[in-house]
Each structure stands twice: as structure tokens, then as C-alpha cells.
Amino acid sequence: MRPPRPYPSDLSDARWGLMEPILSAWRAERRGKGLDIGRPPEHDLRRIMDAVLYVDRTGIPWRYLPHDFAPWETVYGYFAAWQKDGVFDQLNGALRRLVREAEGRTPEASACVLDAQSVKTSANVPAASQGIDAGKKIAGRKRHIGVDTLGLLLAVLVTAASTSDHAGGIQVLSQIAKAHPRVTKAWADTGYRTTAIDHGARLGIDVEVVHRDPGQKGFKVIPRRWVVERTFGWLMHHRRLARDYETHPHRSEAMIRLAMIDLMSRRLTRESTPNWKNS
Template sequence: MAERRPYPSDLSDARWALIEPVPAAWRAERRRSALNIGRPPEHDLREIMNAILYVDRTGVQWRYLPHDFPPWETCYGYFAKWQKDRVFAQLTGVLRRLLRQQEGQVAEPSACVIDAQSVKTSTSVPAAGQGTDAAKKVVGRKRSIVTDTLGLLLAVLVTAASVQDSAAGTHLVDQVAASHPVIRKVWVDGGYRQHLVEHAATLGINMEIVQRTPGTRGFTPLPKRWTVERTYGWLMFHRRLARDYETLPARSEAMIHLAMADLMARRLTGEATISWHDSISQDQTPIPG
């Protein structure tokens, strides 16, 4: 079979070298634990990852994957298995540590930022998994993320939009305290309540609520917190995240981890991220940040 023409979302050799160890270790472990090893895998891991990135980057439905990728059923099957086994979260962690070290930081952060974003959902999302964010007037889901001070993802939680920021924040603070025990400082906005500050204190984390200056109108970057807002902007380079299309919240979280992994891999290798309008002009714009 002739080699297919590459898509802009395809992994370069340099980015695949960074990403390959994680899915390769997953496949090796699956084969070791199988009762009957059987025939070797039919499809190349790199092509499967390229197909999943294509979905995340372009927003196309799985059934609309171009035919020169492996069958869509195979690609979706791998995505579902990798989500369940937290392969995307592992990949985010590996790349984040590498990027922090490249930026002259220690591998594990000591401070972080939490923020939430409400987004509309597609018809594939069950009504029971949606809600209304009264403050934002959005019916759908809420993405709550934790980033380090460079804006790199530490944790993500997807809930109904009606879930209060503090409720999601409690879950995320517990998760961060368990997986990143050196964190001692976290910044949040005024949507988070005092009881969350007190809960964080019981975990040895100093939580600071960064308030807007009274009388300020329009968008104004807030000290310390602007980095997490910039991260949401980075993630929007992936059209699959412009709306929540995933039936399961855990699949939404996996798509966010994958988008961040893609961004970090490009930043590590110095490659450009093509924005939506650049697909027309063919100009390549360096990754923000």
C-alpha cells in the first residue's frame, strides 16, 4: 500500500518519539497480561494516535475519519481503552515534566491555579449529564481544570454545568494533593467559596481567592490566574473542544488531556500549531505562550 499523504495534525518523527513510549508500554503490558497472545496487532500505534489527534484537532465525527486511517471502529476502540486505562493522563504528566524542565523549572510544581469553563453540549450528551450554569447562562457541561503556573495541565474534571465551582474544586484539590504532594499554593477566582479555602488548608495547601478590582468592567487579566485562562485559549485550537461532543464525561476529560499533550509536544519540539484561519492562508503560527 502506498504511503498516505500527511495531515496537518499528524505527528512528526520528533513528536512521536516523545509520545511513543506511553502507548507502546500500554500495548506491551496488555499483551503480557493476555491469556492468549494470538496474532500481533494489525495497526500501527502511530497511525492510531494520528487518527485520534485528527478527531481532536478537527472536531470530525469518528465515522467521518478519512479512509486512509485505520478503520474508525479500531481508532475509537483504542481511544476508549486508552481513556479507561488513563493513558492520556499519563502522557500529559510525562510531557509536562519534560516541558517544565526545558523551561528551567523543577519537574513537579509547588503552586497551581484552578478555573472552570462552561460549554454547550451536542445531542450525543445525555440530558442527565447536563445542567444550567445560571451565572454564564450556558446549558451543558462544565470543565474544571488545574494548571501549574506555566499553564500546563495537572488535572481536569468534567461535570454538569449546574455543579458549583466549589464542589468541583473540592474534588480537584483532593486529587492534586494526592498526585502532586509538593503543591502548597493554589489561586482561584471569586466563584470559589471560603469553605473550599478551609478544606485546602486541611491538606496543607494555602488557597488564595483572587478578586476582581471593584468597578472593573470587561475582561481584565487577574494576577496569577491569567495563566489558566490562557490555557483554555490554547485548548480551543482543538475544535473537538469547542463544544462537548462526548457521551461520557471521562471521554471529555481524555480529549482535554490529548489536546494538552499535543500542545506540549509541539512546544517541546519547537513546531508550529496551525490555527483555524491558517488552514486557508497556509501560514504557520507559533504556539502561544
């Protein structure tokens, strides 16, 4: 049953309409295999997604979910299953294509922008999956992403912060080449070295390093690179991503995809919610 006063992160009817076909198809497939999680009683998928979005947007621990949602163990079970079964990938891809079409672009991208972001981790993150970014002096993890020219997510990889940009970039390029064969151009910053450029060439992707003007003083928007920097800014609207709280890197990747799903669904339905930085 829907609560009388929904949370700002809850799905509207319009946003749920964008996600419901994929989530319902997932449940039907699991039923066919005898793997459905909610037996009996069966939990409402919309309310489960509301709870997952609540965690992503507010940054609370799973155990702190408000009691008007399903038990936190159930919600996390769905989140983990959706990550494992590629549901967040499907939603991200479907919504990205809709946003691109709404912007007058072809459904599939032909160019991308690469970058990486180092973030601190919480105390529950295993030391084995962390590292130190010597350049930025951050101990934690690193998010390597590839986005299209609208800043929409194409690929994501979470590693220890000690992983170099170009090493992570090689894996992201491989992801993009496999999932988005139309991509033939990529822009990146100076952290992407010859090995990443050569790897891109083998995949049929021309990787161009965009250099900062050596005489530049103060802040200045750098062509192409600003697109992916803006995406990192979008991700920071979700408190769960202000730091890496996930025990497993693949769960961190899922949280990033979830944030983009939230953003794209709101863009398609022309909805907004207060930014936590301004609250």
C-alpha cells in the same frame, strides 16, 4: 503504511519519539495479559494516535474518519482503552515534566491555578450528564481544571454545568493533592468559596482567591488567573473542545488531556500548526 501527504495533525518523528515509549509499554503490558486490541493484524500505534489527534484537532465525528486511517471502531477502541488504562494521564505527566525542565523549572509543580469553563453540548450527550450554569446561562457541561504556573494541566474534572465552581474545585484539589503532593499553593477566582478554601487547607494547600479590582472598567489582565484563562484558550484550538461532543464525561476529560499532549509535544519539538480560527 504512512500516507504520502500527512495531515497537519499527524505526529512528526520527533513528536512520536516523545510518545512511543509509553504507548509501546502499554501494548507490551496488554500482550502479557492477553488483552492486545490489534490481533491479527496488529495496528500501528503511531497511526492510531495520528487518527485520535485528527479527531481532537478537527472535531469530526468518529464515524467520519478518513479511510486512510484504521476503521473508526478500531481507533475509538484504542482511544477508550488508553483513557481507561490511564495512558493519557501518563503522557500528560511525562510531557509536562519535560516542558517544565525545558523552561528551567523543577519537574513537579508546587503551585497551581484553578478555574472552570461552561460549554454547550451536542445532541448526543445524555441529558442526565448535563445541567444549566445559571450565571453564564449555558446549558451543558462544565470543565474544572487545575494548571501549574506555566498553564500546564495538573487535573481535570468534567461535570454538569449546574455544578458550582467550588464543588468542582474541591474535587480538583483532591486530585491535585493526591497526584502532586508538592503543591502547597493555589489561586482561584471568587467562585471558590469558603468550603473549597477549607478543603484545600485540610489537604495542605493554601487556596487564595484573586479578586478583580472593583473599580475596573474594560478588559484587564488579572494576576495569576490569566494563566488558567490562557489554558482554556489553548484548548479551544481543538475543534472537538469547542463544544462537548462526548457521551461520557470521562471521555471529555480524555479529550482535554489529549489536547494538552498535542500542545506540549509541539512545544518540546518547536513545531506549530495552523490555528483553525485563522483557517
